[in-house]
Amino acid sequence: MSVTNKKIIFTGPVGSGKTTAINAISDIRTVTTDALASDMTQSRKPQTTVAMDYGLITLEGDERIHLYGTPGQERFDFMWNILIKGGIGLILLLDNTRTDPFQDLKFYTHAFREFIEQQQMVVGITRMDLQRRPGIAEYHQWLEQLGLNAPVFEIDARNRKDVITLIQALLYSLDPGVSVDE
Amino acid sequence: MMQNDILKASMLTISPHNRAILEFFFAGAGKNLFRITPAHEAETFIIDYDHPGAHEEWERIHLSQSQPCIIISIRDIDLPNSIWVAKPLTTKALADAAQRVQLLLQNHNKKMVVPASAAASSSASTLKPVGTPIPSTRDFAQPALDPVLTPKVSSIPASAPQSFLSEDISVTTLRTPFEAAPKTNTNPSSTRNPKLLLVRDTVTPMVEPTSNRDSVKQQQRWSLLCGTLPDTTPENLQRDRHIFDANQYLLGSLMEATQQAKKTGQVFQVFITRQHYILLLPQPNYAFSSLDIHGAEFADLCTYPITSNQVHIHIPTAVEQAQLDAYVQQHPTHLYDLDACLWTTTLLTSGGRLHQLYDPNKTYRLKHWPNLTRMESIPHVMSIAALWTQQAATPFDIAKQLGIPQRYVFAFHSASSYLLLLHQEQAAPTSNSITEPKKNRGLFSRLLKRLLGGGAK
Ligand SMILES: Nc1nc2c(ncn2[C@@H]2O[C@H](COP(=O)(O)OP(=O)(O)OP(=O)(O)O)[C@@H](O)[C@H]2O)c(=O)[nH]1
Numbered sequence: 296m297s298v299t300n301k302k303i304i305f306t307g308p309v310g311s312g313k314t315t316a317i318n319a320i321s322d323i324r325t326v327t328t329d330a331l332a333s334d335m336t337q338s339r340k341p342q343t344t345v346a347m348d349y350g351l352i353t354l355e356g357d358e359r360i361h362l363y364g365t366p367g368q369e370r371f372d373f374m375w376n377i378l379i380k381g382g383i384g385l386i387l388l389l390d391n392t393r394t395d396p397f398q399d400l401k402f403y404t405h406a407f408r409e410f411i412e413q414q415q416m417v418v419g420i421t422r423m424d425l426q427r428r429p430g431i432a433e434y435h436q437w438l439e440q441l442g443l444n445a446p447v448f449e450i451d452a453r454n455r456k457d458v459i460t461l462i463q464a465l466l467y468s469l470d471p472g473v474s475v476d477e
Numbered sequence: 478m479m480q481n482d483i484l485k486a487s488m489l490t491i492s493p494h495n496r497a498i499l500e501f502f503f504a505g506a507g508k509n510l511f512r513i514t515p516a517h518e519a520e521t522f523i524i525d526y527d528h529p530g531a532h533e534e535w536e537r538i539h540l541s542q543s544q545p546c547i548i549i550s551i552r553d554i555d556l557p558n559s560i561w562v563a564k565p566l567t568t569k570a571l572a573d574a575a576q577r578v579q580l581l582l583q584n585h586n587k588k589m590v591v592p593a594s595a596a597a598s599s600s601a602s603t604l605k606p607v608g609t610p611i612p613s614t615r616d617f618a619q620p621a622l623d624p625v626l627t628p629k630v631s632s633i634p635a636s637a638p639q640s641f642l643s644e645d646i647s648v649t650t651l652r653t654p655f656e657a658a659p660k661t662n663t664n665p666s667s668t669r670n671p672k673l674l675l676v677r678d679t680v681t682p683m684v685e686p687t688s689n690r691d692s693v694k695q696q697q698r699w700s701l702l703c704g705t706l707p708d709t710t711p712e713n714l715q716r717d718r719h720i721f722d723a724n725q726y727l728l729g730s731l732m733e734a735t736q737q738a739k740k741t742g743q744v745f746q747v748f749i750t751r752q753h754y755i756l757l758l759p760q761p762n763y764a765f766s767s768l769d770i771h772g773a774e775f776a777d778l779c780t781y782p783i784t785s786n787q788v789h790i791h792i793p794t795a796v797e798q799a800q801l802d803a804y805v806q807q808h809p810t811h812l813y814d815l816d817a818c819l820w821t822t823t824l825l826t827s828g829g830r831l832h833q834l835y836d837p838n839k840t841y842r843l844k845h846w847p848n849l850t851r852m853e854s855i856p857h858v859m860s861i862a863a864l865w866t867q868q869a870a871t872p873f874d875i876a877k878q879l880g881i882p883q884r885y886v887f888a889f890h891s892a893s894s895y896l897l898l899l900h901q902e903q904a905a906p907t908s909n910s911i912t913e914p915k916k917n918r919g920l921f922s923r924l925l926k927r928l929l930g931g932g933a934k
């Protein structure tokens with residue numbers, strides 16, 4: 296039986312909850328960036344590392360959904376190019392307590408523009424429990440200004456149900472005819 | 478000095494994180510551009526100027542070495558014999574940087590033999606950030622004087638890095654380290670209850686209920702929110718009582734008050750019975766309800782038409798507001814997102830019917846998705862939202878295309894209308910059909926089942 300491999304990519308600024316979100320739904324413990332990065336530096340075997348978060352969901356019949364989180368600290372587009380290959384969609388997490396979430400939204404949607412247009416993006420706004428404003432309606436307006444339309448949800452990355460909603464919205468957006476009854 | 482145009486580079490002050498990422502690049506996409514070597518063999522030094530100690534490091538290099546530096550930084554850096562590469566780094570910018578370093582090195586070699594006067598003009602060859610068009614003669618004073626030194630643009634085709642990406646660093650390579658990761662042996666199908674849903678046409682809860690009792694409760698709730706009406710036709714909407722007039726219900730008054738509250742930014746207290754009220758807090762977009770909006774009493778209040786004078790609106794005084802504030806603090810579970818409160822109120826009122834402003838001659842499109850993580854779920858809400866985002870359609874079309882009872886689509890239509898998420902269009906409905914299964918439908922279904930079923934986690 297052939298093995299199916301698909302990727303879902305999580306991106307967003309530092310501390311927006313990427314690692315936490317991947318952890319919430321991954322079967323395996325998220326492989327963390329830093330451990331890998333320093334291992335790699337020591338061993339000098341770059342192909343053994345990815346400098347990013349990694350999680351995995353294994354389905355019956357050996358189908359695998361790989362969950363990748365971009366490094367939030369620095370933005371390297373060549374990493375992203377590798378990352379998005381074979382990706383089915385992008386989950387953009389934005390931290391509502393940051394000074395300029397609109398700037399973050401602009402930055403990430405610009406960087407992944409082509410991928411978003413070909414595939415699908417879903418936006419999760421984290422830390423709204425700490426900072427209510429901007430509200431979801433403002434994010435809608437901003438996306439409109441950027442000529443984009445994507446589902447936007449308030450989420451807490453620590454809440455598995457919230458993270459699942461992001462994935463659900465991604466899958467349904469890619470195929471509204473999908474059903475759990477099949 | 479120059480072997481096949483591969484630059485020998487040494488990374489100096491740089492964080493482990495950035496170093497790891499650059500090494501990753503040099504091993505794959507950038508392997509024909511750079512080779513990492515120890516400092517004493519290097520033709521160029523890469524310095525992360527945002528890293529502590531980098532400025533001093535650059536000074537030291539500049540004073541003691543002749544090799545050019547590649548400075549990576551988020552800020553515009555203007556230093557002699559150095560090339561600034563702006564963060565976020567791009568493959569192209571690094572390729573350009575490599576090329577420019579090669580040119581600087583060529584210049585440098587030439588300078589060894591050219592008269593001092595010519596060398597002077599390039600001694601402070603501070604270069605523009607890469608990523609801008611390939612070297613202009615202004616950037617390179619020396620080549621302008623000497624045509625032999627024309628940049629070898631063809632040595633690095635612009636598309637090269639991309640093709641390296643696809644050939645050398647395949648998805649498989651990235652995956653390899655994790656292949657051996659422990660596979661969970663939890664078989665989701667064996668741990669889940671066989672069939673929890675009692676009513677055949679109600680599926681896709683946000684998260685599947687964990688017991689039969691939960692499931693029954695969920696079904697009852699959905700019957701309240703979406704009613705139990707059978708399907709109808711556009712012509713028979715009125716006759717079959719599939720239309721409701723919000724003004725006859727609590728919803729009408731609540732919407733009016735909300736609009737006022739939002740417009741003025743003031744707190745409104747809407748008395749829904751003699752004792753109970755909803756406090757509209759437009760500033761942080763909250764609603765406080767003295768009645769649980771998920772309880773039976775609130776459902777009744779929404780479902781039955783109101784009597785005249787039942788609802789009245791009050792603008793609290795400063796003293797009252799302080800008292801109310803204190804009360805709200807003590808009852809945080811009755812504090813709701815304002816939109817979520819309106820969403821539930823509309824669903825309860827609609828009971829699977831369309832509102833009086835529904836126009837059968839128009840099509841509709843979903844402008845924005847409802848904030849579904851904080852709103853009460855109804856069956857098929859995801860597929861309705863997704864499909865209605867992608868096409869302008871009537872509620873009848875949506876129900877038909879998805880093969881689901883109309884009441885869910887009507888309920889969704891009503892609730893999103895009152896949150897101003899639906900957009901009316903003149904256009905004729907598009908005939909996109911979703912019956913044609915998409916490529917990954919099977920996989921997506923299995924993934925959803927797994928996530929919603931609880932599975933390993
Ligand atoms: N209060 C609150 N904390 C959150 C929320 N979402 C995530 N967090 C916390 O925020 C912290 C940062 O989350 P991470 O998952 O490490 O963020 P990240 O995006 O991986 O960050 P980088 O790897 O540094 O880019 C963690 O302690 C999370 O538990 C939220 O909605 N509210």
Ligand SMILES: [Mg+2]
Nearest residue numbers: 313314315348
């Ligand atoms: Mg992280």
